[in-house]
Amino acid sequence: xxxxxxxxxxxxxxxxxxxxxxxxxxxxxxxxxxxxxxxxxxxxxxxxxxxxxxxxxxxxxxxxxxxxxxxxxxxxxxxxxxxxxxxxxxxxxxxxxxxxxxxxxxxxxxxxxxxxxxxxxxxxxxxxxxxxxxxxxxxxxxxxxxxxxxxxxxxxxxxxxxxxxxxxxxxxxxxxxxxxxxxxxxxxxxxxxxxxxxxxxxxxxxxxxxxxxxxxxxxxxxxxxxxxxxxxxxxxxxxxxxxxxxxxxxxxxxxxxxxxxxxxxxxxxxxxxxxxxxxxxxxxxxxxxxxxxxxxxxxxxxxxxxxxxxxxxxxxxxxxxxxxxxxxxxxxxxxxxxxxxxxxxxxxxxxxxx
Amino acid sequence: xxxxxxxxxxxxxxxxxxxxxxxxxxxxxxxxxxxxxxxxxxxxxxxxxxxxxxxxxxxxxxxxxxxxxxxxxxxxxxxxx
Numbered sequence: 001x002x003x004x005x006x007x008x009x010x011x012x013x014x015x016x017x018x019x020x021x022x023x024x025x026x027x028x029x030x031x032x033x034x035x036x037x038x039x040x041x042x043x044x045x046x047x048x049x050x051x052x053x054x055x056x057x058x059x060x061x062x063x064x065x066x067x068x069x070x071x072x073x074x075x076x077x078x079x080x081x082x083x084x085x086x087x088x089x090x091x092x093x094x095x096x097x098x099x100x101x102x103x104x105x106x107x108x109x110x111x112x113x114x115x116x117x118x119x120x121x122x123x124x125x126x127x128x129x130x131x132x133x134x135x136x137x138x139x140x141x142x143x144x145x146x147x148x149x150x151x152x153x154x155x156x157x158x159x160x161x162x163x164x165x166x167x168x169x170x171x172x173x174x175x176x177x178x179x180x181x182x183x184x185x186x187x188x189x190x191x192x193x194x195x196x197x198x199x200x201x202x203x204x205x206x207x208x209x210x211x212x213x214x215x216x217x218x219x220x221x222x223x224x225x226x227x228x229x230x231x232x233x234x235x236x237x238x239x240x241x242x243x244x245x246x247x248x249x250x251x252x253x254x255x256x257x258x259x260x261x262x263x264x265x266x267x268x269x270x271x272x273x274x275x276x277x278x279x280x281x282x283x284x285x286x287x288x289x290x291x292x293x294x295x296x297x298x299x300x301x302x303x304x305x306x307x308x309x310x311x312x313x314x315x316x317x318x319x320x321x322x323x324x325x326x327x328x329x330x331x332x333x334x335x336x337x338x339x340x341x342x343x344x345x346x347x348x349x350x351x352x353x354x
Numbered sequence: 355x356x357x358x359x360x361x362x363x364x365x366x367x368x369x370x371x372x373x374x375x376x377x378x379x380x381x382x383x384x385x386x387x388x389x390x391x392x393x394x395x396x397x398x399x400x401x402x403x404x405x406x407x408x409x410x411x412x413x414x415x416x417x418x419x420x421x422x423x424x425x426x427x428x429x430x431x432x433x434x435x
Binding site: 033037040041044045160219220233234237238241242273274277278280281 | 387390391394399408410411414416
C-alpha cells in the first residue's frame with residue numbers, strides 16, 4: 001500500500017538510552033559456542049556495545065524522562081502536546097495503555113489523545129503514518145511519537161540468536177503540521193509468517209506458567225523459554241533480503257523520485273551483515289546507509305531508526321539535500337518505508353537515562 | 355578460476371572451520387548439522403575474502419549452501435557475472 005502525506009514535519013527527535021552499558025564479550029560465557037566462533041561473528045555482525053534497562057526501568061520511565069528533558073530545555077511546550085502515540089512491544093502493563101500512564105505522570109490534560117500501538121522494527125514508520133493521519137484532522141497541534149522498548153527483559157541470555165543484538169531505548173519525535181514537501185510511504189504486512197519473531201507465552205493464548213518459564217535448548221544449541229523472544233534468524237534474513245530492495249525500488253518508482261535525490265538511507269539495523277548486503281544489492285554506498293547503531297547501542301526495535309537519525313544525520317542548508325529514505329522491517333511480519341524531508345528537524349540529541 | 359580449484363578451496367575452508375576431515379564435495383552440510391545460519395554467515399565472509407568476490411545477499415540461503423558442489427556453483431556464477 002502506498003500513501004502520500006502533505007505538509008507534515010518532524011521538528012525534534014530525542015533518544016533516551018538506559019545507563020547500563022554491556023559489551024558483547026560479557027555474554028559469551030552464556031552461549032553454547034566456542035569463543036573464536038563468537039568473536040568471528042562479532043566482527044561480521046558488528047556486535048559491540050548495547051544499553052540495557054535495569055530490572056525496574058520501564059518504557060514509561062524512559063519516555064517520561066525524555067519528555068521532561070524536552071520541556072525543561074524548552075524544546076517543547078507542555079500546552080502544545082495534543083497527543084501521545086506510543087509504539088512498543090513491552091508495555092508497562094497489559095491494561096491500561098502505557099501512553100495513558102505517561103500522560104498521567106506528565107500531568108497532561110484529559111483532551112490529550114493517548115494511543116498504544118504494538119509494533120516492532122517497522123514501528124517508526126507505522127507510528128509516523130498514524131501521527132500524520134491524526135494531524136490531518138487539523139485539531140491537533142503537536143503529537144509526540146514515542147518508540148520505546150525494553151525487550152532485553154524478554155530475551156534469554158543463553159540465546160545467541162537474540163541476546164547479543166537486543167538493546168533498550170526510547171525515542172521521542174515531535175510531529176506537527178508544517179509546510180513541507182510530500183512524504184511518501186509504503187507499508188505491507190504478512191501475518192502468515194508471524195512466527196518468525198515471536199514470544200509464545202505470557203499473553204492470553206498461552207499464559208505464563210512454570211512450564212512456559214522452563215528453559216529448553218534448540219537444535220543449534222541456543223537455550224530459551226517460551227516466555228523469551230524467539231527468532232528464526234535464517235527466515236528473517238531471507239525475508240529482509242527479498243523484500244527490502246524491491247520495496248524501496250517500488251516506492252521510488254511510484255513517486256518518481258530519483259534515487260540520487262536520497263541523501264541518507266536510515267534503515268532499521270538488526271545487524272551490520274544485513275545492512276552491508278542490502279547496500280551491496282541496492283548499489284548504495286555504506287557512507288549514506290549507516291550501519292553503526294547496532295554496534296553502538298544495540299537493536300532497540302522501533303527506536304533504532306530515530307536513534308540512527310540522531311546519531312548520523314547531518315542537516316544541510318539546501319532544502320532538497322535533506323531528503324532521506326527510511327525503512328523498517330520485522331515483527332508481524334511488517335515492512336514499511338518512506339521518503340521524507342528532514343529540513344524541519346531543528347533538534348536531535350541522544351541522552352542517557354538516570 | 356576453474357571449478358575444481360574453487361571446490362578445493364571451499365573444501366579446505368570448511369574442513370578448517372568445522373575441524374572435520376571427513377567432509378567431501380557431496381556431504382550434506384545442513385542435514386548433518388555442520389552449518390547453521392551463523393556458520394553460513396562466517397563462511398560467506400571467508401569465501402568473499404578468499405575469492406575477492408561479493409555474494410549477493412539474496413543468494414545466501416540454505417539451498418545454496420547444501421553441499422560444497424552447490425557452494426562452488428554459487429561462487430562460479432559470481433565470477434561469471
